[in-house]
Amino acid sequence: MSEDFLTRADKSLIRYGGSFFPEEIVAAKGTYVYGRDRRPILDFTSGQMSAVLGHAHPEIVETVSTTIGRLDHLFSGMLSAPVVDLCEALVESLPEGLDRAMLLSTGGEANDAAIRMAKLYTGGFEIVSFDQSWHGVTGAASAATYVAGRRGYGPAPAGSFAIPAPNAYRPRFGPDGPDWQAELDDAFQQVDRQSTGNLAAFIAEPILSTGGIIDLPPGYLQALKAHCTARNMLLILDEAQTGLGRTGLMYAFERDQVVPDILTLSKTLGAGLPLSAVLTSHDIEARCHERGYLFYTTHVSDPLPAAVGLKVLEIVLRDGLTARAAAIGDRLRTGFLDLKARYDCIGDVRGRGLLLGLEIVTDRTSREPAPELGAAILDACIERGLSMNIASLAGLTSVFRVAPPLTVGESEIDEALSILDQSIAHALDVGSPRHAAAS
Numbered sequence: 001m002s003e004d005f006l007t008r009a010d011k012s013l014i015r016y017g018g019s020f021f022p023e024e025i026v027a028a029k030g031t032y033v034y035g036r037d038r039r040p041i042l043d044f045t046s047g048q049m050s051a052v053l054g055h056a057h058p059e060i061v062e063t064v065s066t067t068i069g070r071l072d073h074l075f076s077g078m079l080s081a082p083v084v085d086l087c088e089a090l091v092e093s094l095p096e097g098l099d100r101a102m103l104l105s106t107g108g109e110a111n112d113a114a115i116r117m118a119k120l121y122t123g124g125f126e127i128v129s130f131d132q133s134w135h136g137v138t139g140a141a142s143a144a145t146y147v148a149g150r151r152g153y154g155p156a157p158a159g160s161f162a163i164p165a166p167n168a169y170r171p172r173f174g175p176d177g178p179d180w181q182a183e184l185d186d187a188f189q190q191v192d193r194q195s196t197g198n199l200a201a202f203i204a205e206p207i208l209s210t211g212g213i214i215d216l217p218p219g220y221l222q223a224l225k226a227h228c229t230a231r232n233m234l235l236i237l238d239e240a241q242t243g244l245g246r247t248g249l250m251y252a253f254e255r256d257q258v259v260p261d262i263l264t265l266s267k268t269l270g271a272g273l274p275l276s277a278v279l280t281s282h283d284i285e286a287r288c289h290e291r292g293y294l295f296y297t298t299h300v301s302d303p304l305p306a307a308v309g310l311k312v313l314e315i316v317l318r319d320g321l322t323a324r325a326a327a328i329g330d331r332l333r334t335g336f337l338d339l340k341a342r343y344d345c346i347g348d349v350r351g352r353g354l355l356l357g358l359e360i361v362t363d364r365t366s367r368e369p370a371p372e373l374g375a376a377i378l379d380a381c382i383e384r385g386l387s388m389n390i391a392s393l394a395g396l397t398s399v400f401r402v403a404p405p406l407t408v409g410e411s412e413i414d415e416a417l418s419i420l421d422q423s424i425a426h427a428l429d430v431g432s433p434r435h436a437a438a439s
Contacts, residue, residue, distance in 0.1 A: 052271050079301060103309070107266030110276035122201070124198035127200055128203075130204060169350065180217055205237070205238045207242055215351060218255065263279045332404075359399045360397075360398045360399070389402070
């Protein structure tokens with residue numbers, strides 16, 4: 001049945017990146033998805049990093065069932081209580097300076113809206129981001145994405161610039177090279193030389209996820225904000241994957257005590273449903289409104305996803321899931337570090353809370369990425385009932401991006417670690433002299 005299903009899919013679907021999961025999924029609940037034969041598979045990617053409360057959370061199911069019978073979709077100029085309630089709740093959860101909200105559908109769409117706002121507010125058009133960034137595949141978001149998908153689609157919009165992302169595990173100029181502050185200062189000197197004097201914004205993820213779980217070092221966001229302020233640019237932070245508790249803080253930028261000019265949320269906000277948000281200050285919103293800001297879409301301010309987002313926010317706050325992500329994330333990190341001590345092919349463990357990265361290398365001396373070995377480990381994990389890496393794109397399988405739901409249980413963490421242990425041993429063919437135990 002499953003083989004027939006995948007054959008049908010291969011004949012009828014447009015392939016949109018990477019490869020499809022090797023079996024049909026027929027159900028999902030909690031931390032598990034289920035194949036055609038009802039085989040349970042631990043979902044340590046939370047779907048597309050989005051099912052922050054796990055699959056089919058009973059309160060989300062109830063919210064959808066109740067709301068859809070009363071309010072589903074409205075003309076975009078009509079407002080409903082779930083929309084206003086969620087916008088108020090989001091503003092309440094954030095520091096002063098993020099005082100106005102707009103609800104959309106996807107992360108790429110939210111980033112497009114944020115970039116459009118920054119251009120209108122500043123009068124500039126030049127957008128800077130990291131060379132390992134991923135912000136979406138829609139127009140402006142795609143132009144600010146550099147980790148993949150740039151070849152073959154013609155020129156990017158004028159004024160698209162990138163600077164190197166700081167990578168503590170693999171420093172750009174080696175361990176004896178300049179520190180991240182010197183690299184950042186130098187990068188902005190290069191931006192200044194290329195700019196036509198029309199800088200509008202820098203868009204960044206606090207943790208570059210698709211780029212390899214690159215966590216910006218403490219102090220980096222403050223320095224980045226200072227560079228933006230000096231050039232009258234806005235700082236846009238994309239917290240698609242880091243928002244709503246996943247890193248052990250409600251929002252990842254809180255660690256650095258920096259308030260962005262514009263914040264975008266998506267993935268985690270809808271707990272698996274298409275919902276995103278753009279938040280900014282009273283001043284920026286007012287000036288953009290005066291200048292005719294337009295981002296009028298079919299699904300702006302839709303009540304059904306807004307009701308879900310409101311329930312997600314309520315559950316995360318009520319159940320203390322932010323603190324839980326920090327605590328159970330430590331359990332997962334400790335397990336990864338134990339495996340690192342035993343397997344020389346694990347070069348680095350990084351990230352925060354329940355957004356962790358595991359980098360697979362040929363050896364720890366060269367730190368050369370090992371995507372083929374990584375793919376073999378992932379395949380072995382799937383065979384044993386664990387899905388733990390969202391990226392199947394070529395060249396991105398050497399860093400496992402692990403993000404289980406905030407509701408994941410300790411026994412499920414331990415089960416996943418056991419499967420990963422078995423899978424690494426299998427992929428290395430047990431005792432390979434090149435990759436065997438570091439000790």
